[in-house]
Amino acid sequence: MAYDVIVIGTGPGGYVSAIRAAQLGLKTAVVEQRATFGGTCLNIGCIPSKALLHASELFEEAGHTFGQMGIKVGTPSVDLPVLQKYRQQNVDANVKGVDFLFKKNKIDAFHGAGHIVAPGKIEVKGADGQTQTVETKNIIIATGSDVARLKGIDVDEKRVVSSTGALELSKVPQKLLVVGAGIIGLELGSVWRRLGAEVTIVEFLDHILPGIDSEVARQFHRIQQKQGLTFKLSSKVTAIDSSGKTLKVKVEPAAGGATETLEADIVLVAIGRVPFTDGLGLEVVGVNKDNRGRIVIDPHYRTNAGGIYAIGDVVAGPMLAHKAEDEGVAAAEIIAGQAGHVNYDVIPNVVYTFPEIASVGKTEEELKAAGVAYNTGKFPFTANARARANLATEGFVKILADAKTDRVLGVHILGPDAETMIAEAAMAMEFGGSSEDIARTCHAHPTLSEAMKEAALAVAKRAINM
Numbered sequence: 171m172a173y174d175v176i177v178i179g180t181g182p183g184g185y186v187s188a189i190r191a192a193q194l195g196l197k198t199a200v201v202e203q204r205a206t207f208g209g210t211c212l213n214i215g216c217i218p219s220k221a222l223l224h225a226s227e228l229f230e231e232a233g234h235t236f237g238q239m240g241i242k243v244g245t246p247s248v249d250l251p252v253l254q255k256y257r258q259q260n261v262d263a264n265v266k267g268v269d270f271l272f273k274k275n276k277i278d279a280f281h282g283a284g285h286i287v288a289p290g291k292i293e294v295k296g297a298d299g300q301t302q303t304v305e306t307k308n309i310i311i312a313t314g315s316d317v318a319r320l321k322g323i324d325v326d327e328k329r330v331v332s333s334t335g336a337l338e339l340s341k342v343p344q345k346l347l348v349v350g351a352g353i354i355g356l357e358l359g360s361v362w363r364r365l366g367a368e369v370t371i372v373e374f375l376d377h378i379l380p381g382i383d384s385e386v387a388r389q390f391h392r393i394q395q396k397q398g399l400t401f402k403l404s405s406k407v408t409a410i411d412s413s414g415k416t417l418k419v420k421v422e423p424a425a426g427g428a429t430e431t432l433e434a435d436i437v438l439v440a441i442g443r444v445p446f447t448d449g450l451g452l453e454v455v456g457v458n459k460d461n462r463g464r465i466v467i468d469p470h471y472r473t474n475a476g477g478i479y480a481i482g483d484v485v486a487g488p489m490l491a492h493k494a495e496d497e498g499v500a501a502a503e504i505i506a507g508q509a510g511h512v513n514y515d516v517i518p519n520v521v522y523t524f525p526e527i528a529s530v531g532k533t534e535e536e537l538k539a540a541g542v543a544y545n546t547g548k549f550p551f552t553a554n555a556r557a558r559a560n561l562a563t564e565g566f567v568k569i570l571a572d573a574k575t576d577r578v579l580g581v582h583i584l585g586p587d588a589e590t591m592i593a594e595a596a597m598a599m600e601f602g603g604s605s606e607d608i609a610r611t612c613h614a615h616p617t618l619s620e621a622m623k624e625a626a627l628a629v630a631k632r633a634i635n636m
């Protein structure tokens with residue numbers, strides 16, 4: 171029996187795409203080679219990392235801020251096996267949820283590695299080596315990404331780990347060295363620092379968090395240093411000697427020069443992710459990839475091979491779960507004859523540290539480079555009553571609005587609960603809103619979101635509480 175759609179990969183891109191296709195009446199199946207559904211995000215990415223971030227943030231609060239509010243809990247301690255069990259329970263609940271949704275939407279699931287053997291034909295090889303061939307009118311490739319490797323460094327997932335191993339450590343390392351000051355390195359570095367590790371982050375560039383508004387990144391850098399993270403910028407890790415009890419890590423200036431040796435119990439290599447297409451059979455059907463290994467698609471998610479679409483981390487764009495999801499929905503709608511679409515100008519990005527960073531739209535650097543005239547409105551959390559009550563006043567909200575039209579072009583938040591606040595900015599931008607629209611929207615008091623309103627007022631230089 172032929173399907174209308176088969177989705178290869180059940181990460182946030184693939185599983186959401188399959189559900190949308192089924193909702194639209196398409197006969198849909200998925201192929202997944204991992205034992206559980208949910209892909210990187212649910213199994214070894216967004217979900218387990220946020221469980222550890224949440225627990226370790228509460229641990230730090232209990233140790234540092236509870237006392238200031240008159241709450242006595244003694245010195246908190248970490249029961250790591252229980253913490254890891256809580257992380258895994260979170261993962262289990264989420265991946266089971268996907269299983270339930272597939273059944274609810276009558277989506278067939280094939281367990282095994284999918285290999286495209288001809289247009290409309292996928293061979294699925296199960297863990298037991300058995301193969302079966304399934305036929306379909308359309309294929310959506312949603313095979314996601316894998317960790318990027320550092321030349322000459324072997325990742326054993328025990329002492330030299332990727333993000334996957336760093337989520338599952340069974341002991342808090344004394345010394346953790348993180349290679350890469352991107353989002354994943356900073357999030358996982360924060361987790362283990364809060365739990366007691368001495369953390370050093372080595373970054374090739376001369377700044378952390380590439381791509382984030384530089385004013386936000388600079389202030390964030392200072393806050394992280396104050397919290398105890400050590401940074402070595404403009405530096406590269408060239409070798410790791412794992413013959414002894416502790417790892418000896420060779421670090422060189424990025425531009426070359428004298429090498430120094432740092433010691434660590436664990437090294438986390440977090441230098442990014444690469445699209446994953448191994449074993450898919452793209453060469454058989456002649457699907458084009460770009461020079462970074464990403465599948466090339468047109469604005470309708472179509473590859474150059476008829477009936478084959480691709481979405482998520484395996485195509486260009488930010489490697490984010492919600493970007494993958496929205497592309498999955500759009501591709502399914504396009505296959506069903508609808509006008510699926512993703513607005514790439516409004517994709518929020520969050521760093522789930524403390525304080526958080528959340529942004530949407532253009533950075534100041536991007537606007538300057540494009541020669542766009544803009545006005546800036548900024549409001550610090552020190553002037554927000556709720557942030558003061560919460561003892562969390564570091565950071566600010568910054569709104570960038572077109573100088574002529576006042577249309578919001580970018581919003582950057584460094585502060586508590588930025589992850590939630592950014593949704594308001596995304597909504598305003600999706601509707602083509604202006605800073606005045608946000609400023610004239612009544613915001614509940616006392617809330618952190620009033621900082622958004624005040625930043626919008628500040629665009630026209632009329633913030634009230636500053």
Ligand SMILES: Cc1cc2nc3c(=O)[nH]c(=O)nc-3n(C[C@H](O)[C@H](O)[C@H](O)COP(=O)(O)OP(=O)(O)OC[C@H]3O[C@@H](n4cnc5c(N)ncnc54)[C@H](O)[C@@H]3O)c2cc1C
Pocket residue numbers: 178179180181182183184185201202203204207208209210211212214215216217219282283284285312313314315333334354446448449450481482483484489490491492493494522
């Ligand atoms: C530690 C970490 C934290 C992260 N935190 C966040 C976050 O907070 N927010 C956020 O937005 N993003 C986060 N990300 C990124 C996010 O996980 C990815 O952007 C997202 O998972 C991409 O979704 P996807 O559907 O494209 O692919 P994936 O989630 O990678 O899923 C692809 C699936 O395809 C399967 N597959 C591959 N090839 C085959 C084949 N041939 N046959 C069958 N199955 C196959 C894989 O087994 C996998 O299950 C994080 C990533 C990591 C590593």
